Amino acid sequence: MKKKEIKHQMIRQLSKDEKIPYDLLLFADETVEAIDKYIFDSDIYVLEQENKIIAVYVLQSINRNEIEIKNIAVVTDYQGQGVGKLLLKDAIYKAKEKGFKTIIIGTGDASIKQLYLYQKEGFEVFDIKKNFFLDNYLEPIYENGIQLKHMIMLKKELK
Numbered sequence: 001m002k003k004k005e006i007k008h009q010m011i012r013q014l015s016k017d018e019k020i021p022y023d024l025l026l027f028a029d030e031t032v033e034a035i036d037k038y039i040f041d042s043d044i045y046v047l048e049q050e051n052k053i054i055a056v057y058v059l060q061s062i063n064r065n066e067i068e069i070k071n072i073a074v075v076t077d078y079q080g081q082g083v084g085k086l087l088l089k090d091a092i093y094k095a096k097e098k099g100f101k102t103i104i105i106g107t108g109d110a111s112i113k114q115l116y117l118y119q120k121e122g123f124e125v126f127d128i129k130k131n132f133f134l135d136n137y138l139e140p141i142y143e144n145g146i147q148l149k150h151m152i153m154l155k156k157e158l159k
């Protein structure tokens with residue numbers, strides 16, 4: 001599928017009675033249990049191609065001013081074609097539209113591509129949750145050949 005055929009207008013909010021796309025959410029999170037900690041209290045946005053969900057992001061408000069992207073994922077076949085960037089821009093737009101002042105996202109300390117993408121879209125590191133991946137998961141998680149230890153928290157002010 002060519003990049004230019006995917007537009008942000010194709011992103012829609014999943015209604016509460018639709019099936020939660022766990023298969024895709026599991027690209028960004030290790031377990032269903034971890035996803036279930038935020039998913040029922042969040043808004044899910046999806047991008048479809050030929051009636052199949054190919055990308056997803058999840059927004060959860062923290063308080064009146066802050067909202068967090070809890071999960072963002074693109075199916076393997078569509079990765080590296082700008083879809084992730086499109087989702088991120090859409091999340092920023094929606095957060096602003098809803099009146100939030102700050103948007104937050106967290107990722108692993110070895111998640112190089114994600115750290116690159118988020119910072120390129122204007123997010124800045126503001127906190128590190130030390131040993132997050134060691135304390136919260138039973139099995140070690142590796143990315144880019146490095147074991148994830150800490151969660152890097154990034155934020156973007158919405159002006």
Ligand code: ACO
Pocket residue numbers: 027028069070071072073074075078079080081082083084085086105106107108112113114116117120
């Ligand atoms: N290494 C470094 N940079 C890369 C790579 C790579 N392997 N692949 C793409 N990029 C760059 C692109 O060049 C682009 O930058 P550019 O505009 O300067 O060229 C940028 O990363 C974004 O590329 P996209 O094509 O928009 O990203 P993609 O559609 O692949 O989506 C995502 C990114 C969501 C991280 C996707 O790869 C994915 O689903 N990964 C698995 C799940 C995951 O890790 N999700 C995030 C976890 S954190 C969280 O959910 C809060």
